[in-house]
Amino acid sequence: MSTRRNFLKGVVAASGAAVAATAVTVSPAAARETKQRPPEALGLLYDATLCVGCKACVAACKQVNDNPAEFSTLDQLWDTPLDTSAHTFNLIKMYRSGTMETKDAEENGYAFMKTSCMHCADPSCVSACPVSAMTKNPENGIVEYNADACIGCRYCVAACPFGIPKYEYDSPTGKIGKCELCRHRHKDGHYSACAEVCPTGATLFGRTEDLLAEAKRRLSLKAGDLAVFPRGRLRHGQERILAGGEDGKGERRRQGWRDEPDQSYEAVVGNYQQHVYGEKEYGGTQVLKLSGVPFEKVGMPNLPPEAAAAHSESIQHMLYGGLVMPFAVLGAMTYIAKRNVVADDEDEKGENRDGR
Amino acid sequence: MAANRHAAHADHAPAPVGGNLFNAATLVCGVLIAIMIAILAVRFVFGLGAVTNLNDGYPWGIWVVVDVVIGSAFACGGFSVAMLVYIFNKGQYHPLVRPALLASLFGYTLAGVGVIFDLGRWWNFWHIFAPGYANPNSVMFEVAVCISAYIVVMWLEFSPAFFEKWGMKDAKRKLNKVLFFLVALGTVLPMMHQSSLGTLIVVMGVQINPLWQTKLIPLLFLLTAIVIGYGVVLFESCVASSAYRRKIELHLLEPLAKIMLGMLAVFLVVRFGDLVVRGALPLAFKGNVAALAFWVETVCFVAPFAIIGSATARRNPAKLFLAGTAIMLGGIFMRINAFLIGYDTGVGVDPGWSYFPSVPELMVTIGMFAVEVLGYIIITRRFPVLPREETQAAH
Numbered sequence: 001m002s003t004r005r006n007f008l009k010g011v012v013a014a015s016g017a018a019v020a021a022t023a024v025t026v027s028p029a030a031a032r033e034t035k036q037r038p039p040e041a042l043g044l045l046y047d048a049t050l051c052v053g054c055k056a057c058v059a060a061c062k063q064v065n066d067n068p069a070e071f072s073t074l075d076q077l078w079d080t081p082l083d084t085s086a087h088t089f090n091l092i093k094m095y096r097s098g099t100m101e102t103k104d105a106e107e108n109g110y111a112f113m114k115t116s117c118m119h120c121a122d123p124s125c126v127s128a129c130p131v132s133a134m135t136k137n138p139e140n141g142i143v144e145y146n147a148d149a150c151i152g153c154r155y156c157v158a159a160c161p162f163g164i165p166k167y168e169y170d171s172p173t174g175k176i177g178k179c180e181l182c183r184h185r186h187k188d189g190h191y192s193a194c195a196e197v198c199p200t201g202a203t204l205f206g207r208t209e210d211l212l213a214e215a216k217r218r219l220s221l222k223a224g225d226l227a228v229f230p231r232g233r234l235r236h237g238q239e240r241i242l243a244g245g246e247d248g249k250g251e252r253r254r255q256g257w258r259d260e261p262d263q264s265y266e267a268v269v270g271n272y273q274q275h276v277y278g279e280k281e282y283g284g285t286q287v288l289k290l291s292g293v294p295f296e297k298v299g300m301p302n303l304p305p306e307a308a309a310a311h312s313e314s315i316q317h318m319l320y321g322g323l324v325m326p327f328a329v330l331g332a333m334t335y336i337a338k339r340n341v342v343a344d345d346e347d348e349k350g351e352n353r354d355g356r
Numbered sequence: 357m358a359a360n361r362h363a364a365h366a367d368h369a370p371a372p373v374g375g376n377l378f379n380a381a382t383l384v385c386g387v388l389i390a391i392m393i394a395i396l397a398v399r400f401v402f403g404l405g406a407v408t409n410l411n412d413g414y415p416w417g418i419w420v421v422v423d424v425v426i427g428s429a430f431a432c433g434g435f436s437v438a439m440l441v442y443i444f445n446k447g448q449y450h451p452l453v454r455p456a457l458l459a460s461l462f463g464y465t466l467a468g469v470g471v472i473f474d475l476g477r478w479w480n481f482w483h484i485f486a487p488g489y490a491n492p493n494s495v496m497f498e499v500a501v502c503i504s505a506y507i508v509v510m511w512l513e514f515s516p517a518f519f520e521k522w523g524m525k526d527a528k529r530k531l532n533k534v535l536f537f538l539v540a541l542g543t544v545l546p547m548m549h550q551s552s553l554g555t556l557i558v559v560m561g562v563q564i565n566p567l568w569q570t571k572l573i574p575l576l577f578l579l580t581a582i583v584i585g586y587g588v589v590l591f592e593s594c595v596a597s598s599a600y601r602r603k604i605e606l607h608l609l610e611p612l613a614k615i616m617l618g619m620l621a622v623f624l625v626v627r628f629g630d631l632v633v634r635g636a637l638p639l640a641f642k643g644n645v646a647a648l649a650f651w652v653e654t655v656c657f658v659a660p661f662a663i664i665g666s667a668t669a670r671r672n673p674a675k676l677f678l679a680g681t682a683i684m685l686g687g688i689f690m691r692i693n694a695f696l697i698g699y700d701t702g703v704g705v706d707p708g709w710s711y712f713p714s715v716p717e718l719m720v721t722i723g724m725f726a727v728e729v730l731g732y733i734i735i736t737r738r739f740p741v742l743p744r745e746e747t748q749a750a751h
Binding site: 148150154313333 | 474478497500544
């Protein structure tokens with residue numbers, strides 16, 4: 001009987017230790033903090049109130065990324081994808097309510113929303129990828145995909161809260177497809193094609209820090225007033241006016257991008273939700289969004305400020321950091337097993353000892 | 357009863373069951389395996405979409421959740437029993453070690469092989485182990501490395517069965533000297549990856565229903581894996597004795613079932629304590645599929661207390677079998693719930709993703725199960741795995 005009592009004690013102790021170990025992962029001391037955007041992070045600002053739904057950005061994205069058209073209608077005349085896919089990295093979706101009379105109104109209105117990679121400060125896909133095929137560029141923060149490293153496990157597809165990495169299920173050598181902010185065009189001085197072609201400046205390219213300042217400027221404007229809105233790439237000149245001057249630093253930052261004429265124009269200020277989507281979600285994203293309709297209604301999930309990747313890696317690091325825990329447990333198990341394992345020939349003895 | 361116990365103790369050394377390898381069971385397995393191979397040929401030539409219902413809303417289907425996550429949990433019999441015998445020093449369970457280990461060996465080896473079917477770019481799979489590619493922050497990295505190591509350890513742990521068959525006494529003696537270390541590894545590695553299989557969902561964040569998305573999910577997966585291990589042993593012992601018309605090892609299964617109930621109680625306390633502390637329990641009372649799935653899972657985990665709560669009931673093979681089955685079902689539901697039913701990507705953005713496995717997808721999973729059963733039959737009939745019996749009526 002005493003052995004059984006000892007055994008039960010052992011079970012309770014082992015379970016207790018496991019509970020304690022897991023509980024420590026939750027404590028802030030052991031936690032891996034949510035990562036922040038790198039200072040030179042590049043991104044986009046999408047302002048739904050400026051978007052007219054022309055989908056020039058969708059077409060340009062297809063073109064520069066060599067992606068084929070995808071059809072959702074009977075007559076396959078033009079590109080009509082219903083969602084992003086391994087061949088559609090950028091899409092404008094539409095919100096409809098009731099009579100659809102007023103643009104950017106929640107009731108009886110309609111609105112647009114861009115769907116593409118948010119380039120998270122602390123991306124779930126990068127944390128999930130077991131083979132470093134998804135990586136975050138340490139300089140500009142772009143979340144990059146390398147098909148040559150990829151094993152096609154699709155953990156990134158499952159992990160992303162925005163449903164962005166997509167897989168080619170119709171190919172025996174399927175790859176992941178997602179927006180990489182047109183990084184392949186940067187060396188020629190081109191930036192993201194969606195921002196380059198946007199006729200209203202609804203999609204704006206730039207440093208996320210500058211884009212965030214621009215977004216906050218817009219939220220401070222009075223709805224219905226006239227204001228100046230930049231188009232294409234958010235440039236140093238405007239940045240200095242908006243952010244209060246940074247003494248020539250912008251000149252250096254502009255280096256590398258092609259020279260463009262100032263495309264700013266005057267437009268009516270929209271009726272914004274007072275929320276820059278992407279400022280704090282999951283530790284922040286490099287693509288920011290403004291909208292007239294509440295974000296959950298246009299498909300942007302309500303995310304906490306701590307990234308899921310931070311939770312996941314906190315648990316990982318707690319349990320496996322420096323392999324301390326596994327070796328400690330292995331040591332203990334080896335010690336106990338060494339005492340208890342009897343060679344098969346001696347089994348009879350062991351059996352007699354335990355026979356009740 | 358006393359006579360039975362005595363007989364089993366006197367001569368429990370493992371021995372081949374013997375008998376014919378060609379019978380209805382092995383034939384059915386062979387046909388199922390052939391069907392699986394044909395489907396896999398199509399999959400490797402035309403891609404995953406040609407045979408599965410996988411999509412970007414449900415990038416993981418039953419090949420991951422059933423073949424790997426559930427398959428490996430079902431293969432925890434070896435781990436659970438070895439831990440009981442060698443760590444908690446309950447030597448009387450020794451006759452259960454080899455059969456349990458054999459089932460585990462197949463479960464894990466096939467889970468490892470099954471992953472390859474699901475990998476879209478399988479020829480790169482070695483990147484997981486290659487410095488420069490490997491990402492130690494990834495939960496999947498941990499799972500992959502740990503399961504691979506465990507498969508090797510288990511083959512070594514099981515190798516005495518082969519050494520005995522082929523008379524390799526020297527090899528067996530050498531292995532016996534390091535067996536204690538293999539046994540230790542064989543308990544630590546499953547603890548690591550069975551918990552990590554649960555941690556896999558943590559990075560999926562808000563997409564997982566809070567009934568399953570918890571920081572304690574690694575502990576919940578580990579505890580259920582151990583309980584499932586015992587449940588599988590009950591199930592297997594009953595099936596093996598009825599199929600081979602052998603005596604059932606009731607004197608072992610009765611106390612084992614009691615231990616299983618103890619672990620199950622610990623699990624249920626942690627499970628509900630966590631739900632209450634996080635304030636997620638009200639979600640279980642919503643009128644939706646997730647809430648229903650939660651209760652189906654919970655009923656399966658509670659049922660064994662009703663079925664084999666009394667010592668009398670634990671001496672009834674039919675009830676032990678039922679309780680083992682309930683535990684296994686609970687494990688199945690918990691894992692399917694956490695990975696599929698409780699998973700919703702896009703949260704309203706998507707065009708309404710849905711997933712139910714296709715027939716070819718199911719046939720591959722069934723085919724993998726057939727490989728397992730066929731392997732178990734061949735090895736137990738030809739190699740010393742099951743305890744020796746006086747009268748062997750296995751045909």
